[in-house]
Amino acid sequence: MATELTAARYGKTKVRVFRIVREGSWHNIVEYNVEALVEGDIATSYTEADNSVVVATDSIKNITYCLSLHISSIAERFALHLGTFLVSKYAHLSKAFVTVEQLRWTRIHVAGEASPEGHPHSFYRDGDDKRVVNAVVDATGGKDKLVATVTSGVADLLVLKSTGSGFTNFYRDEYTTLVEVDDRIFSTSVDLTYTFAPLRIAAPTDEKKLEFVMPLQKGEGGYAGSVWDEEVPGRARAATLETFAVDESASVQATLYKMGQRIIAENASVTSVSYSLPNKHYVPVDMKYIGVDNLTPSKAEVFTPIAAPSGLIKATISRT
């Protein structure tokens, strides 16, 4: 029997990092869940039990912690830093795939407090949605010609509107039982990713590569391609929420497209936007048994949330 190793990638996942950035008594915090996987000349570790080519996943975890000392609040920057480090430090590793999931921590505001920016060291979790960054750092064209592809976005942003949504004029045939409605609940858990133009990254020159800090901020130079814009995550989240709220939704599909159009329009560095939107159905309860009309869409007040099945609407909108 002939076999061949056709793909191989390994690394550490679920590396949990919490970092305090101390500016005297003023603290900034970030919490990341990190995955860092690598590809390269590692085939013999699978095919010949040759561990000499394996940078242990434990070491990859340790590197993640070390680079955490350089964390800024910009998850993209951290992901690129880690990916660049891995392919620069190890000659035989040619690609790094880094995913950073950032959890929400928002500063608490205390009534009468001195600082309008909030409490110096106290925070709360103000939502279960996460910022998610995927960075691929590719050294296959040479260690001095690193190319990075970055997609960022939001996961698990749960939204609901109680009207301003309908679904009519859909295709009908012998399988159609769905009734047209001009008023319904629209709820979804937004998964959004947006892609930046590929970046060229200056190879680290620092001998001690741990001290190498990514030259990724505006004006620092060292990379070509799109201009890095730290405001994109906030704008993309706001565009998603606001479009969802104000759109007189003809369908999940139509609202999704408007959200994507707005993100592309507002963010020059974004080349494409993808959404994955489950249509979380809420079914009006038939309350005829107590003489209440709860089935007329615009009058319905009592619903059963249906966990499964749900619709699932996906699309990518690209700049042309």
Ligand SMILES: O=c1[nH]c(=O)c2[nH]c(=O)[nH]c2[nH]1
């Ligand atoms: O917005 C919607 N899009 C659909 O494709 C669909 N299909 C369905 O049954 N309900 C809905 N709603």
